[in-house]
Amino acid sequence: ETGVTQTPRHLVMGMTNKKSLKCEQHLGHNAMYWYKQSAKKPLELMFVYSLEERVENNSVPSRFSPECPNSSHLFLHLHTLQPEDSALYLCASSQSVTGNTIYFGEGSWLTVV
Amino acid sequence: GIQVEQSPPDLILQEGANSTLRCNFSDSVNNLQWFHQNPWGQLINLFYIPSGTKQNGRLSATTVATERYSLLYISSSQTTDSGVYFCAARYSSASKIIFGSGTRLSIRP
Numbered sequence: 001e002t003g004v005t006q007t008p009r010h011l012v013m014g015m016t017n018k019k020s021l022k023c024e025q026h027l028g029h030n031a032m033y034w035y036k037q038s039a040k041k042p043l044e045l046m047f048v049y050s051l052e053e054r055v056e057n058n059s060v061p062s063r064f065s066p067e068c069p070n071s072s073h074l075f076l077h078l079h080t081l082q083p084e085d086s087a088l089y090l091c092a093s094s095q096s097v098t099g100n101t102i103y104f105g106e107g108s109w110l111t112v113v
Numbered sequence: 114g115i116q117v118e119q120s121p122p123d124l125i126l127q128e129g130a131n132s133t134l135r136c137n138f139s140d141s142v143n144n145l146q147w148f149h150q151n152p153w154g155q156l157i158n159l160f161y162i163p164s165g166t167k168q169n170g171r172l173s174a175t176t177v178a179t180e181r182y183s184l185l186y187i188s189s190s191q192t193t194d195s196g197v198y199f200c201a202a203r204y205s206s207a208s209k210i211i212f213g214s215g216t217r218l219s220i221r222p
Contacts, residue, residue: 002158037154043199043212056209088154098203101146102210104156 006105023091119213136200144203
């Protein structure tokens with residue numbers, strides 16, 4: 001238990017579906033992150049939020065839409081995904097965006113069919 | 114650009130063996146972490162070690178910041194140590210954490 005909880009753990013969705021991944025951290029951290037891990041590729045940073053404001057967006061397609069309603073919750077809204085978007089999506093948090101230990105959730109395995 | 118390189122990419126050992134995993138980084142860091150990714154995908158924090166040496170049971174890590182590398186030592190390996198080990202570095206000039214491509218460790222019984 002790292003204090004970062006992701007739901008659902010597994011998700012299968014069609015290319016026309018709309019779904020969301022949820023992340024909640026119980027650590028009192030101010031920064032939250034979404035990472036994507038595809039087979040045989042390094043972890044890719046998707047989004048960074050600091051105190052509910054997006055501070056980084058790494059050229060992620062608009063079919064991925066993040067939302068950070070407060071410093072404890074982070075969502076990733078998914079719409080009209082492609083099969084190549086199938087991957088492990090990892091949420092993480094840290095005390096601040098610089099210089100601190102980052103803690104990961106258990107991940108959400110996404111399969112797009 | 115800033116790079117984090119890990120070696121070896123794959124390592125297969127018998128239970129009870131010792132191992133050393135290496136992480137090289139291309140610039141000064143203010144944050145260096147080691148993680149173990151278990152078969153279910155979760156990244157488990159092992160060490161936060163921007164410099165110096167730390168030990169936790171059978172695992173220890175050393176970062177020599179001036180020479181831009183970090184080492185993770187696993188002694189008396191167990192099958193539960195199998196998985197992928199990542200190092201990740203955060204550089205003082207950016208908020209981005211850069212991950213290495215990992216070392217896949219397989220411990221055979």
